[in-house]
Amino acid sequence: MTTRIDFKRALDAYRAQQGRFRVVDVPDMNYLMIDGHGDPNTSPAFGEAVQTLYPVAYKLKFASKRDLGRDYVVPPLEGLWWAEDMSSFTSVRDKSRWDWTLMLMVPEWVSPALFTAAIEKVQAKDAPARLPDVRLEALSEGRCVQTLHVGSFDDEADVLSHLHHEVIPGLGFRMVGVHHEIYLSDFRRVAPERQRTILRQPVTDRAAPTGQAQAS
Incomplete structure (x- = not known):
């Protein structure tokens, strides 16, 4: 019998606790991705992206099990989020200004050829x-700093502000890359107050002033 891997349990990068800000070294990972812009609550493109990613992800899963003998649980939906003015996330929360990339992780053994075949089957x-x-x-x-948020997406602002302005500088880091969310709950089915979301921010060592040692 083929062993089915659940990456949400197997990979340390998918672990987080509410109220704890944890430094994690995230390995390079492969994803199915779709880009978009605008308020995820009102943009048709957001819903279309979700509805497109999953059929491809399941075709890949079934092909991996059938052709390679390697089965796995389709990982949770993830999203990269950014805006020209990052206060759109932590204070203003003007979602119409947001850019995003929705993603589903796929195992490293999924080849471009397997991906192309899955696209053709969905097509x-x-x-x-x-x-x-x-x-x-x-x-x-x-290297990233991440925590678990339990509750509505609209209640993330205070956690993100604390992460960006206090936790990350306090650890001797500065932000790089873009904000990353991992949706451990299916937001289409779980009540907002019960949603579990990993909030992740890539970081690097904070540059020290000229002539001084770099902060550790």
Whole structure:
């Protein structure tokens, strides 16, 4: 019998606790990705992206089990978020200004050829609107600080402000890259107050003033 891997349990990068800000060295990982812009609550493109990623992810899962003998649980939905003015996340929360990339992680053994075959199979029957926009791409984040948020997405602002302005500088880091969320709960089915989301921010060592040693 083929062993089914649950990456949410197997990978340290998917572990977080509410109220604890943890430094994690995230390995390079491959994702199915779709880009978009605007308020996820009102943008048709956001819903279309979700509806497109999952059929491709499940075609890959079934092909991996059938052709390679390697089965796995499709990991949780993830998102990269950014804006020209990052206060849009922590204070103003003007979602119309947000850019995003929705993602589903796929194992490193999923090849470009397997991805292309999965796209063709999804295309052959009831192809989702944004299928041409799906890509397979590696994400390299390296060192990150992350925590678990329990509750509505609209209640993230205080946690993010604390993370950005107090926790990260206090650890001797500065922010790089973009804000990353991992949706451990299915927000289409779970009440907002019970949603569990990993909030992740890539970081690097804070540059010290000229002539001084770098902060550790």
